[in-house]
Amino acid sequence: MMHIQGPAVAQGGRHAVILCHPDPHSFNRAIANCYCKEVRAAGQETVLRDLYAMQFDPVLYANERPTLATPVLAKDVIAERNILWGCDVFVLIYPIWFGSAPAMMKGYVERVFGAGVSPEDVRRQDRGVLLGGKRLLSFTTSTLSQYWLSEAGQETALTTIFDDYIVHAFGMQAKEHMRFAQVTGEMRQPSAEQHLARVARQARRTCGQVASAARRPTS
Structure with missing residues (x-):
């Protein structure tokens, strides 16, 4: 593995919150805001990466291919990894x-x-230096019902091809996935508030897990 050293960071819980939605007023953005608010209230740090607002370039270029003996990392990739350096949780x-x-x-x-x-x-x-041993937490939304997602096998498929693979490929230690169905422009306020309450509880629980791991003695 090509080891890419990052900058030194302060000790303590640090959460990389990676948001991918084109609408700055979306429910996905509300999830990100809620999660970040709860993490900061717990005395831990958040690093919010709004991919659309950043205009992140998702194209993998020929000289970046992982099959090359010496892939050449672009400046934006190096800068992004430096920003993520030292995070305990990737959301x-x-x-x-x-x-x-x-x-x-x-x-x-x-x-x-x-x-x-x-x-x-x-x-x-192989446990890489950026993601190895870290936690993966996912929040996903769908306009379809939970019943339809289950019947179509969407929940199992997405967990297998995305969550499980990321954890395996990068040597992460744990994963959790919270799904919200029937998220549309017509979603009622009580439903939105109920969903965000679940996000807040999950954020607090994750902060507790990070804090507990930090207190655990190392051999």
Whole structure:
């Protein structure tokens, strides 16, 4: 694996919140805001990366391919990895589009998470310096009902091809996924508030897990 050293960071809980939705007023943005608010209230740090607002380029270029002996990382990838350096939790927030994550989120995983990671590293579950041993938490939304998603196998498929693969490929230690169905422009306020209350509880629980891990003695 190509080891990419990042800058020194302060100790303590640090959460990378990676949002992928084109509408700055979307419910996905509300999820990100709620999560960040709860993490900061717990005395931990958030690093919000709004991919559309950043105009992140999801295209993996020929000289970045992980199959090359010496892939060349672009400046934007290096800068992004430096920003993420030292995070304990990586939170992905995105809508389910045509059965999977949006192309921009997939490109972020390929270019930023996968930078310098070879197929052999993936096979060995090599713990990379950025993601190795860290937590993965996902929040996804769909306009369809929970029943339809279950019947169509969407929940199992997305967990297998995205969450499980990310954890395996980059040597992460744990994953959790919270799904919200029937998220539309007509969603009633009580439903939205109920969903965000679940986000807040999950944020507090994750902060507790990070704090507990930090207190655990190392051998």
